[in-house]
Amino acid sequence: MSTDTSAAPGPAAGAQATSIWEVARVAGVSHQTVSRVINGKPHVKDSTRALVLRTIEELGFTPNRSAQALAGGLVRSVTVLTVDTALYGCAAALRGIEEEARAAGFTVGISVLEPDAATGTQDVVERLGRPGAPAVVIAFETVGARVLDALPADHPVVGLMERPDSGQQQSGRPQVWIDDRGAAAHATRYLLSLGHRTVHHLSIPSSTSRLTQRTHGWQDALRSAGRPVPTLLDAGWTPRSGYLAASTLLDDPSVTAILCGNDDVALGVLRAAREAGRDVPGDLSVIGFDDAPQSAYLTPSLTTVRLDFEGLGRSAFGLLHALLEPDSAPAPGLWAEPELVVRESSGPAPR
Amino acid sequence: MSTDTSAAPGPAAGAQATSIWEVARVAGVSHQTVSRVINGKPHVKDSTRALVLRTIEELGFTPNRSAQALAGGLVRSVTVLTVDTALYGCAAALRGIEEEARAAGFTVGISVLEPDAATGTQDVVERLGRPGAPAVVIAFETVGARVLDALPADHPVVGLMERPDSGQQQSGRPQVWIDDRGAAAHATRYLLSLGHRTVHHLSIPSSTSRLTQRTHGWQDALRSAGRPVPTLLDAGWTPRSGYLAASTLLDDPSVTAILCGNDDVALGVLRAAREAGRDVPGDLSVIGFDDAPQSAYLTPSLTTVRLDFEGLGRSAFGLLHALLEPDSAPAPGLWAEPELVVRESSGPAPR
DNA sequence: GCTCATGCTGTTACCGCTCCCAGTCATATC
DNA sequence: GATATGACTGGGAGCGGTAACAGCATGAGC
Numbered sequence: 001m002s003t004d005t006s007a008a009p010g011p012a013a014g015a016q017a018t019s020i021w022e023v024a025r026v027a028g029v030s031h032q033t034v035s036r037v038i039n040g041k042p043h044v045k046d047s048t049r050a051l052v053l054r055t056i057e058e059l060g061f062t063p064n065r066s067a068q069a070l071a072g073g074l075v076r077s078v079t080v081l082t083v084d085t086a087l088y089g090c091a092a093a094l095r096g097i098e099e100e101a102r103a104a105g106f107t108v109g110i111s112v113l114e115p116d117a118a119t120g121t122q123d124v125v126e127r128l129g130r131p132g133a134p135a136v137v138i139a140f141e142t143v144g145a146r147v148l149d150a151l152p153a154d155h156p157v158v159g160l161m162e163r164p165d166s167g168q169q170q171s172g173r174p175q176v177w178i179d180d181r182g183a184a185a186h187a188t189r190y191l192l193s194l195g196h197r198t199v200h201h202l203s204i205p206s207s208t209s210r211l212t213q214r215t216h217g218w219q220d221a222l223r224s225a226g227r228p229v230p231t232l233l234d235a236g237w238t239p240r241s242g243y244l245a246a247s248t249l250l251d252d253p254s255v256t257a258i259l260c261g262n263d264d265v266a267l268g269v270l271r272a273a274r275e276a277g278r279d280v281p282g283d284l285s286v287i288g289f290d291d292a293p294q295s296a297y298l299t300p301s302l303t304t305v306r307l308d309f310e311g312l313g314r315s316a317f318g319l320l321h322a323l324l325e326p327d328s329a330p331a332p333g334l335w336a337e338p339e340l341v342v343r344e345s346s347g348p349a350p351r
Numbered sequence: 352m353s354t355d356t357s358a359a360p361g362p363a364a365g366a367q368a369t370s371i372w373e374v375a376r377v378a379g380v381s382h383q384t385v386s387r388v389i390n391g392k393p394h395v396k397d398s399t400r401a402l403v404l405r406t407i408e409e410l411g412f413t414p415n416r417s418a419q420a421l422a423g424g425l426v427r428s429v430t431v432l433t434v435d436t437a438l439y440g441c442a443a444a445l446r447g448i449e450e451e452a453r454a455a456g457f458t459v460g461i462s463v464l465e466p467d468a469a470t471g472t473q474d475v476v477e478r479l480g481r482p483g484a485p486a487v488v489i490a491f492e493t494v495g496a497r498v499l500d501a502l503p504a505d506h507p508v509v510g511l512m513e514r515p516d517s518g519q520q521q522s523g524r525p526q527v528w529i530d531d532r533g534a535a536a537h538a539t540r541y542l543l544s545l546g547h548r549t550v551h552h553l554s555i556p557s558s559t560s561r562l563t564q565r566t567h568g569w570q571d572a573l574r575s576a577g578r579p580v581p582t583l584l585d586a587g588w589t590p591r592s593g594y595l596a597a598s599t600l601l602d603d604p605s606v607t608a609i610l611c612g613n614d615d616v617a618l619g620v621l622r623a624a625r626e627a628g629r630d631v632p633g634d635l636s637v638i639g640f641d642d643a644p645q646s647a648y649l650t651p652s653l654t655t656v657r658l659d660f661e662g663l664g665r666s667a668f669g670l671l672h673a674l675l676e677p678d679s680a681p682a683p684g685l686w687a688e689p690e691l692v693v694r695e696s697s698g699p700a701p702r
Numbered sequence: 703g704c705t706c707a708t709g710c711t712g713t714t715a716c717c718g719c720t721c722c723c724a725g726t727c728a729t730a731t732c
Numbered sequence: 733g734a735t736a737t738g739a740c741t742g743g744g745a746g747c748g749g750t751a752a753c754a755g756c757a758t759g760a761g762c
Contacts (some may be wrong), residue, residue, distance in 0.1 A: 019718055030742045035720060043740055060473050065480035066420035067718035070747050085449065086442040095436050098463050107480055109460045112449050122411050129416035129458055131369075239648040264645065271648040294615065297590040297622040299650050370748055381712045386750060394710055418748035421717050 018061045027055040038063055039073070065107065069130070077107040078320060079128050081147055082138040085112060087237055088263070088292040089309050090138050093160055096313025097136055104321055104329070119146040134324055136160065136316050141205060141212075148173065158319045160312055162213035174323060176316045176335070180289070183305045183338035184217025187259055187287050189225070190340060195349035196257035196285065198227045202235040202245050202269065204261030204289075214289060218259055235265045242268025250276040256284055256349050263288035263295045263304055270298065270345065281347030291341055300344035311335030369412045378406040389414055416458065420481070428458040429671060430479050432498055433489040436463060438588055439614070439643040440660050441489050444511055447664025448487055455672055455680070470497045485675055487511065487667050492556060492563075499524065509670045511663055513564035525674060527667045527686070531640070534656045534689035535568025538610055538638050540576070541691060546700035547608040547636065549578045553586040553596050553620065555612030555640075565640060569610055581606075586616045593619025601627040607635055607700050614639035614646045614655055621649065621696065632698030642692055651695035662686030 020034040027034070029052060036044050037052040044052075055061075069075050078101055082090045094110070101108045111127045113119075124147055125131050134156040139145045148159045159175040163182070191199045199222065206212045211219075215232060222229045233249060235241040242265030249255055250272055260266035266288030270280060278284045280300055288295060291306035311333070318332025371389070375382040380399060387395050388403040395403075406412075420426050429452055433441045445461070452459045462478045464470075475498055476482050485507040490496045499510045510526040514533070542550045550573065557563040562570075566583060573580045584600060586592040593616030600606055601623055611617035617639030621631060629635045631651055639646060642657035662684070669683025 021718080031719080032721095032742060033740090036741090039720085043738095045740065048740085060476075062473060062476050062480075062482060064421070064482075064718050066417040067747090068720075069417040070415070070421050070749085071718075071720040072747060073720050085436065085446050086439075088437075091437040091442055095463070098436065098461065102463065107460055108462070109458055110449065111459070112446070112453065122413065125411075125413050129413075131413060131415075239645055243648060267645055267648045271650065271652075274650055294590055294618055294645060297594060297618045299622065299625055301622075372748080382749085383712065383751095384710085387711090390750085396710060399710080415748050418717090419750075421719085422748075422750040423717060 018059045020061075020063070023052065023055050023059055023061050026059065027052050074325070075134065076105055077109065077134065078317065079109040079111055079133060079135045080138065081111050081113055081124075081127065081135060081144065083113050083115070083141060083143055084237075085110065088290055089140065089307065092309035093138055093313035093316070096310035096315075097317045098313075099310075100314040100317040100321075104317075106317075106321075113143045113147060115143055117143065119143065119150050121150045121152065124150050132156065134320055136313075136320060142210075156320060156323050158316050158323070160316050174319050176312055176319060178307055178309075178312060178335075179338060180305070180307065181213035181217035181220070183307070183340070184214040184259065184289070185221040186217075186338075187289075187305050187340055188218050188221035190342075191257040191259065191285055191287065191346065192221070192225055192227065194257075194285065194347065195351075197254070197349070198222060198230060199257045199259050200230045200233070200249060200255050201259045202233050202242060202249075202261055202265050204235065204237055204265065206234075212261065214261055235261060235268075237262065237264060239264045239268035239271070241265060243272045244268070246272035247276070250278060250284075257346075258284065258286050260286065260288050263290045263292040263302060266295075266302055266304065266345070267298065270300070270302070280345050283350050285346040285349075287346055296341075296343065298345075303343045303346040304341055306336075306339045306341050308336035308338075369410045370415070371412070374403065374406050374410055374412050377410060378403050425676070426485065427456055428460065428485065429668065430460040430462055430484060430486045431489065432462050432464055432475075432478065432486060432495065434464050434466070434492060434494055435588075436461065439641055440491065440658065443660035444489055444664035444667070447661035447666075448668045449664075450661075451665040451668040451672075455668075457668075457672075464494045464498060466494055468494065470494065470501050472501045472503065475501050483507065485671055487664075487671060493561075507671060507674050509667050509674070511667050525670050527663055527670060529658055529660075529663060529686075530689060531656070531658065532564035532568035532571070534658070534691070535565040535610065535640070536572040537568075537689075538640075538656050538691055539569050539572035541693075542608040542610065542636055542638065542697065543572070543576055543578065545608075545636065545698065546702075548605070548700070549573060549581060550608045550610050551581045551584070551600060551606050552610045553584050553593060553600075553612055553616050555586065555588055555616065557585075563612070565612055586612060586619075588613065588615060590615045590619035590622070592616060594623045595619070597623035598627075601629060601635075608697075609635065609637050611637065611639050614641045614643040614653060617646075617653055617655065617696070618649065621651070621653070631696050634701050636697040636700075638697055647692075647694065649696075654694045654697035655692055657687075657690045657692050659687035659689075 020031045024031040024034045034052055037049050080097055084090050098108050137144050137148045137159045139148050139159045139161050151157050161175050161177040163177045163179045188199050201218045203215045233245050235245040246269040258269055266286050269286050273280050273284050280286055288302045288304035291304045295302040295304050312335045315332050315335050321329040371382045371385040375385045385403055388400050435441050449459050488495050488499045488510045490499050490510045490512050502508050512526050512528040514528045514530045539550050552569045554566045584596050586596040597620040609620055617637050620637050624631050624635050639653045639655035642655045646653040646655050663686045666683045666686050672680040
C-alpha cells in the first residue's frame with residue numbers, strides 16, 4: 001500500500017486545503033464544473049449541480065476570493081473611503097453601504113483618510129489594493145473630494161457629496177448627494193419666520209477655498225430675505241468645538257438664533273447657552289443638522305434637519321452595483337429628502 | 352518597424368495593466384527582482400533596487416493584493432466583525448483597529464453581524480473570504496461571542512470582550528477585554544457612598560443565558576454591601592429604549608439612583624426624569640457607561656464610566672499583528688483602565 | 703591557481719480560480 | 733442513416749504575484 005500522490009491532476013495534488021480541485025475530485029467531476037456551480041452558470045445538469053453542491057457542503061468548501069478576483073472573475077468587493085467612522089453622518093452612511101453591500105454578496109473594506117493624507121492617484125489606488133477596485137468615497141468635505149478627483153474617470157467609484165453647485169455638474173462621475181444647501185436655507189427661513197432678526201451660523205469645517213453647502217444655504221436665505229449676514233464662525237465637528245465657538249458668540253445679546261453645522265456642535269451650543277444663563281428656546285433658538293439618534297432626547301430636545309445618510313449610503317452602493325453589473329443589479333433606491341424636525345430648541349424671537 | 356509583442360517573456364505579454372512583469376521589462380530586470388524590491392527582501396544590489404523603485408514610481412505600479420494573497424505571501428488584511436458600526440463602543444473600537452492597521456500597512460474589511468445571523472464555521476469563513484483570513488471580532492455581546500466560538504482554534508483572530516469570568520479563562524484564544532464588571536461595581540459603590548439605599552440598573556441587551564458583566568458588577572457591589580438587589584430591567588442600546596424603560600421605573604419614588612448600561616440609555620433616562628418632574632441630581636442620580644463624546648455636554652452633564660474602546664481596538668490589532676508576524680510586529684500597547692468620571696448627573700441621595 | 707562561500711540575479715513551478723476552446727454525447731432535422 | 737444542432741463536460745492557459753531552486757560572477761582562503 002502506498003500513498004497515491006499522483007491522483008489529483010491539477011494543483012494541490014497532495015494538499016489538505018479544500019480547493020475546487022478537491023471538490024471536483026470528491027464529486028468525480030472536473031474543476032470547471034465546480035466553478036460553474038459556484039457561479040450559478042448554466043450548462044450543468046441539475047443532478048450534477050446537486051451533487052457538487054452537496055460535496056461543497058460536506059467539505060465545508062469556501063471559494064477563495066483572492067483567487068476569484070485574480071482570475072478576473074467578478075470582484076464583489078467595495079472599499080469605503082471616509083474621514084471618520086465615528087462621526088454620525090459617516091457612520092450612518094457606512095452602515096447603509098455595508099447593509100446593501102452584504103445583501104448583494106459584496107465584501108466591504110474601509111479606509112480612513114487623514115486630513116493631510118497624500119491623495120495622489122497612486123496613493124489612493126494603493127489603499128484600494130488593486131487598480132480598478134470599486135470604491136465609495138464619502139466626500140462631504142475636502143479630503144474626500146480630493147480623493148475623488150484623484151481617481152481616473154473610468155474607475156468604478158461613486159461619491160457621497162454635498163449637493164454640487166448647480167453650475168458645475170462636473171466630472172460625469174456617478175454620485176449621490178443631499179440637498180443640504182436647500183435644507184440649510186429652509187431652516188434659516190424657518191428661524192426668520194419666528195421673528196429672529198437674523199441667524200448666526202456655526203459652520204462645520206470647510207475647505208479653505210470653499211464654504212460648505214450648508215453655509216451657502218444659510219447665506220442664500222438671509223440674503224434673499226434682505227437680512228444682515230453675520231460673520232461666519234468656524235466650529236469643528238465636536239460638541240466641544242461648538243461649546244467654544246458659542247461661548248464668545250453668546251456674549252452678544254443680539255444673537256437670538258444659531259444654525260449649527262451639525263447636531264454635535266448644537267449640543268455644545270446648548271451647553272454654552274445654559275452656562276451663559278440663556279434660556280433655550282426662550283432667549284435663544286438653536287438648530288442642528290443631521291438628526292442624530294440622541295438629538296430627540298436632549299434637554300431641550302433639538303430642532304434639527306434630518307438627513308437620510310443611511311439611505312444615501314444604500315443608494316450609493318446601489319449605483320456602484322449597477323455600474324459594475326448592469327444586468328443583475330437592482331435599480332438603486334432613492335433616499336429621503338432632508339426634513340426640518342421641529343422640537344423644543346427653537347421658538348419665537350425674544351422681544 | 353513592427354510592434355514587438357513577443358518581448359515580454361512572462362504573462363501579460365501584450366497587456367496594458369502594469370504588473371511586475373511590465374516593471375521588470377522596463378527596468379530591464381527579472382520579475383523576481385521586482386518582487387524582492389517590493390517586499391524589501393535582501394540580495395538586491397542597491398543600484399538595482401533604486402532603479403526598480405524609480406521604475407515603479409514612473410509606471411505608477413501598485414502590487415495587486417489579490418495576487419499577493421493568493422501566492423501565499425503575507426496577507427496584510429484584517430476583517431472586523433461587529434454588530435453595529437454606529438454604536439459608540441463599536442465605532443470607537445473600529446477606529447482604533449483601523450488606525451493601527453493602516454499604520455501597519457493592513458487593509459481592513461468590515462462585516463456587520465445580524466443578531467440572528469447564521470454563525471456556523473462556514474458562514475463566518477465565507478464572510479472572511481478565505482480560510483485563515485485574520486479577523487478581529489468585537490464580541491461584547493452574544494452574536495460576537497458565538498462567532499468567535501465558531502472559528503477554529505488555530506484561526507488568527509482576536510476578540511474584544513467583556514472581562515471573562517475569572518473561572519473560565521477559556522479557549523486560549525487571544526483576546527483583549529475591559530474590566531467592565533469591576534467598573535460597574537465601582538460605579539455602584541460610588542452611588543451607595545452618596546447615601547442611596549440601593550441602585551437600579553437598566554441593562555444593555557444580554558444573551559438570554561448570561562448577564563452582561565456590567566450587570567454582574569452591579570450585583571456584586573450591591574450584594575457585598577448587603578443591599579437589596581432590585582429587579583433587573585432590560586433596555587436596549589438606544590436613548591429611546593432607556594426612555595421607555597425609565598418611564599415605568601420612575602413611577603416608583605423609592606428609585607433614587609440608576610446605573611445605565613450605556614450613555615445612550617442614560618440619555619433616555621435623563622429625558623424621562625425631566626418629564627416625570629424628577630430633578631437630576633437632586634431627586635435622582637444617573638450614571639452611564641462608555642463616556643461618549645456627547646456625554647460631557649449634556650444637561651445635566653453625565654456621570655459615566657469612561658471606557659477606552661479606541662485603545663482596546665488598537666491593542667486588539669496589535670495582538671493580531673504579533674500573532675501574524677511575530678518578528679516584525681511591535682509589541683501590542685495597553686489600553687486605559689475604566690475610570691469613573693463624575694459630572695453633574697449624580698449626587699447625594701434625597702432625604 | 704583552484705575550491706568554496708557569498709551576493710546577486712534569473713528560471714521555473716505553483717497559489718485557486720476563471721476564461722476560452724475543444725470535445726462528447728443525446729436529440730432533432732433532413 | 734447522416735448531419736446539424738445544442739446541452740453538457742473537460743482540458744489548458746493565464747490572472748499577478750511568491751517561493752524554491754539554479755546560475756553566475758566575485759572575492760576569500762588554501
